[in-house]
Amino acid sequence: MKNLFSIVLLSIVAFSLSSCYYDIEEELYPAYSANSCDTSNITYAKDIQPMLQSACYSCHGTGIGLGNVTLEGFANLQAYIADGSLIGSVDHDAGFSPMPKGGTKFSDCNITKIKIWVREGAPNN
Numbered sequence: 001m002k003n004l005f006s007i008v009l010l011s012i013v014a015f016s017l018s019s020c021y022y023d024i025e026e027e028l029y030p031a032y033s034a035n036s037c038d039t040s041n042i043t044y045a046k047d048i049q050p051m052l053q054s055a056c057y058s059c060h061g062t063g064i065g066l067g068n069v070t071l072e073g074f075a076n077l078q079a080y081i082a083d084g085s086l087i088g089s090v091d092h093d094a095g096f097s098p099m100p101k102g103g104t105k106f107s108d109c110n111i112t113k114i115k116i117w118v119r120e121g122a123p124n125n
């Protein structure tokens with residue numbers, strides 16, 4: 001009886017320790033957590049426009065238009081959504097110029113957000 005009690009107690013301790021460790025691991029390494037990319041409620045104003053502004057407008061802003069491409073402004077963006085070059089370029093797909101030119105490729109999370117937003121019909125929200 002005493003042995004059984006020890007086993008039960010040990011199991012409880014082991015279980016609580018392991019779940020505790022798991023929690024801490026997720027907090028320490030959020031990039032490795034499957035849930036770290038929040039793809040809910042993606043909007044043009046909150047997610048897409050700021051991304052393009054920080055990485056693309058320096059070359060594709062209004063009045064700059066390198067490569068004859070202007071991405072600033074919702075209306076201007078439409079052509080590059082329609083021909084697939086917005087996604088093709090940030091995803092570094094074959095047949096498109098990899099973007100941002102000379103810069104760091106967008107994170108998988110940000111590329112996923114753009115793809116989801118486009119798949120949802122690229123709403124101006």
Ligand code: HEC
Nearest residue numbers: 055056059066067069080085086089095096097099100101
């Ligand atoms: C340093 C300047 C620069 C930056 C920053 C930049 N681009 Fe470009 N982009 C260019 C140039 C120049 C071209 C013309 C094609 C080429 O030279 O590769 C181009 C072409 C494009 C094209 C047409 C490509 C094709 O294959 O049809 C798209 C779409 C595009 N850029 C999107 C973006 C996006 C999205 C970003 C931000 C993530 C971005 N660019 C950042 C310079 C830039």
